[in-house]
Amino acid sequence: MKSDDEILDMVRRDPGLAELLRDVCEFDLTRGDHVESVRLLSRQVLEGIAGDFTGGTFFLCGERRSIRPVLYASSEGQAGLIGHSLAEALEVMIGLPSWWDCLKFSGGGDLVTMQSAADHLQRDEFRDQPELGAKRIQLARALSLDLATVPLLLARLRDAVAGSEPNFLLTIETGEEYESLFGPWSPSRNPSWVEIPPSRPERQDQECRPAAGR
Template identity: 40%
Template sequence: MESLIAAVREQDEAARFLVWPGDFDLDRGDHVEEVHLASGATLEGFAGDGAGGTYFFCGEGGEERPILYADSEGGAAPVAIGLPELLRLLLVVPWWRDCQAFTAEESRELAAEYLEDMPDLPARRDRAAAALGIDLPAQADVLARLREVAVRMGEDFVLVLTPEGHPYEPLFTN
């Protein structure tokens, strides 16, 4: 089976959607600071965002590994178990970082703001998902899963700023 990373690189329209509005770029995998997981598990940066945040695979294996997101302000949280789940999050709720309450209402308000600037967002999203062979779940399901992974698994994936030994703050608190 072809890797999803390779598929994203080959599918220009999907890659463009993931870069914006998804704010996910496979060419930005280097984190600006030296970090490690408190557990000692392997940490592999593989993508980033425009504000200096990084997506890391955690542990051993391939694209099925848990994914931790660390922003440039000292916050981090697990956001998905495996790349397919992360891509569903980025396709369905590209504004996920602003969904602090994980509610459909909050997401609808943010979606409305995005749709003002990008009225073709749903069509672009659907084409990107089809190109990658990804089924799109409902926003509420994606947000519930994000909450489950970020909040319930957060303590298992504590990111530490290596030179100072300080842990990053959780991105989500509820």
């Protein structure tokens, strides 16, 4: 497994790879500054390394070494670990369509619920961005990362987020803590994912029945 610095150096030296990483994962090395001043409750060092298109930030946690835990903080006040190294976090982001929504619609961190959300998200991606599948394979190969199965990646992501407490709780300067990355909702909360039952055809004898009063 490549170290965190090796991966970052590869991306910084290769503009094409950096663009591919932005396209597939919304992981942009030019967006490392968070929207507000934050720190870990444990006082461990935080290093912002990238951001996404919604204002969220990816941090490496702890003193500098070959691999460090990766914490994601959204711009809306949720935060938590998403991998125990940059390679592990990127494998989750590359292999899981809209990993953030898998957490948002997780029913508080239920793995079965996360799988249901992932199924919906994968169908949405195939419909709306069919080219992303090939880009995911290209990106994983370029970074020498594994493309694990979706159930395995979901389990890794769920375990990482669940392990955020107590050492990786993010706070603002006043001491107020960020919320968990686990959202309380189930996929049924998303109206576009609700299955619409087919309408029942009216019975022929009803169509031919004379109107009342005739």
